[in-house]
Amino acid sequence: MRVGHVHEAGFYSSEDEFRALIVPFVEEGLAHGEPVVIGYDDHKSALLRSWLADASGVAFISDRSLYSSPAKAIAEYRRLFERHVGEGARRIRIAGDVPHAGNGGRFDGWDRYEAAVNAVWEDFPVRSVCLYDATTVTPEVRDVVERTHPHLVTPLGERFPSGRYEDPASFVGLPAEPDPLEATEPLVELSDPAPAEARHAVERVARAQVAGVVVDDLVLGISEATSNARIHGLAPTTVRIWAGRGRVVVHVHDSGPGPRDRLAGLMPVADSVTRSGLGLWLTHQLDLDVALIAGPDGFTVRLRGGRAPGPRR
Numbered sequence: 001m002r003v004g005h006v007h008e009a010g011f012y013s014s015e016d017e018f019r020a021l022i023v024p025f026v027e028e029g030l031a032h033g034e035p036v037v038i039g040y041d042d043h044k045s046a047l048l049r050s051w052l053a054d055a056s057g058v059a060f061i062s063d064r065s066l067y068s069s070p071a072k073a074i075a076e077y078r079r080l081f082e083r084h085v086g087e088g089a090r091r092i093r094i095a096g097d098v099p100h101a102g103n104g105g106r107f108d109g110w111d112r113y114e115a116a117v118n119a120v121w122e123d124f125p126v127r128s129v130c131l132y133d134a135t136t137v138t139p140e141v142r143d144v145v146e147r148t149h150p151h152l153v154t155p156l157g158e159r160f161p162s163g164r165y166e167d168p169a170s171f172v173g174l175p176a177e178p179d180p181l182e183a184t185e186p187l188v189e190l191s192d193p194a195p196a197e198a199r200h201a202v203e204r205v206a207r208a209q210v211a212g213v214v215v216d217d218l219v220l221g222i223s224e225a226t227s228n229a230r231i232h233g234l235a236p237t238t239v240r241i242w243a244g245r246g247r248v249v250v251h252v253h254d255s256g257p258g259p260r261d262r263l264a265g266l267m268p269v270a271d272s273v274t275r276s277g278l279g280l281w282l283t284h285q286l287d288l289d290v291a292l293i294a295g296p297d298g299f300t301v302r303l304r305g306g307r308a309p310g311p312r313r
Contacts (some may be wrong), residue, residue, distance in 0.1 A: 005121040008159070009149035011134040011142070015047065017069045017155035018131060022095060023051050024157070027127050029093040031056045032043035035084045039066055039096025039293070041103075062119060067099055070113035071266050072084060072285035074120055081124040094128045102136030105307060107144075108289065114148035116263045119168045129153065140174055147171065176291040176302065180309060181242040188241040198226045198239050198252070205241050206248045216302035217286040218248055218305045224279035225252035225301040247306030258292065258299030265292065 005136065012018040026048065029036040038045060039061045045186045049055045077094065084092050098113065099105025114130070122230070132145060146164045148171065153159045159312075166172075188201045193306050202222045229237040233254030242249040258264075265280040280301075284290050289304040 005118060005124065006127040007118050007149050008128070008151045008153050009130045009132065009145045011115040011132050012155055014135045017242060019051055020084065020155040021131055021153060022048060025093065025095065026052065026058060032091065034091045034093055035059065035089050037061060037080065037092070037094045039094070041097065041237060046238070067096065067152050068111045068287065069284065071281065074116065074266055077121070081121070081126060085124060091125045091127060094126065095131065098130070100141050102133055102141070103121065103275050104118040107141055108177060108291065112263070112266060113143045114144060115168045115171040115173065118148070118150065118264045119263065120267050138297055144174065154297070176293050179249050179304060181244055185243060186240040186242050190239040192236050193226060193239050195223045195226045198222045202248065202250060203240055205243045209243045213304040214287065217288050218250065218303060221283045221286050221288055221303045222250050222252060224283045225303065228279050229254040245307065247304060249309065253298055253300040255298040258294045
């Protein structure tokens with residue numbers, strides 16, 4: 001038996017095709033005594049329960065906070081895998097829906113997730129299947145799915161390699177979608193600020209716009225991003241802050257190229273002595289939308305907290 005992550009994707013156009021894809025995947029796992037974990041919404045979970053002769057062996061995770069952010073999902077699943085392997089599981093099966101416009105969510109950042117799990121879960125005996133509704137998925141999301149899954153499956157039971165698969169180390173995701181606030185003048189612009197100055201600025205602006213817990217996350221996030229820019233980036237460092245419509249947007253920009261690791265921030269760094277990159281991972285654990293934007297003029301960490309704009313279409 002292969003030890004490592006087997007990552008598959010499939011597209012369906014009806015409930016019957018969804019059933020043809022998911023039921024054999026689950027039933028085969030149950031027949032082999034494998035833990036089966038399902039991270040679908042209530043509607044899909046209810047459908048699956050009705051299709052299975054016995055759903056008692058399936059762990060349904062209905063708490064959508066599992067997919068609150070890519071880094072949190074990676075960390076939560078790794079904890080789950082460690083527990084099952086510790087209990088003797090030889091293979092673990094998972095299926096779930098990442099957010100995208102087709103299911104009412106935002107796909108921003110989940111392209112990196114779909115690429116990253118090919119590497120960061122490779123130490124575990126996991127088989128995962130990601131099923132997308134072909135009637136609602138956008139061309140951009142479908143393109144990412146085909147480039148991030150080594151194998152594709154069909155409702156007819158066919159399984160074949162994706163000819164468009166890209167190694168996670170070279171995968172290039174979708175560009176960060178601009179926030180409408182970024183087209184306006186920032187309320188604050190700081191040049192080469194100390195982390196304390198950046199913290200005080202975002203706290204002052206954010207208090208009138210977002211909840212206290214979001215303010216706290218923005219304060220911590222801007223502190224980590226500013227420190228990283230000063231230590232690992234190239235001067236000058238510029239901090240810009242926008243606010244309005246119940247959200248706050250922060251840019252921390254430096255003139256360097258940004259991290260070489262395309263998976264930066266999605267896993268804690270192994271070098272615990274220098275802590276290089278650990279702040280970026282900590283930032284990804286906050287309840288913020290985090291985007292890493294590399295451009296010809298340098299590298300930007302964008303933090304966004306509060307009410308998000310509409311989903312990417």
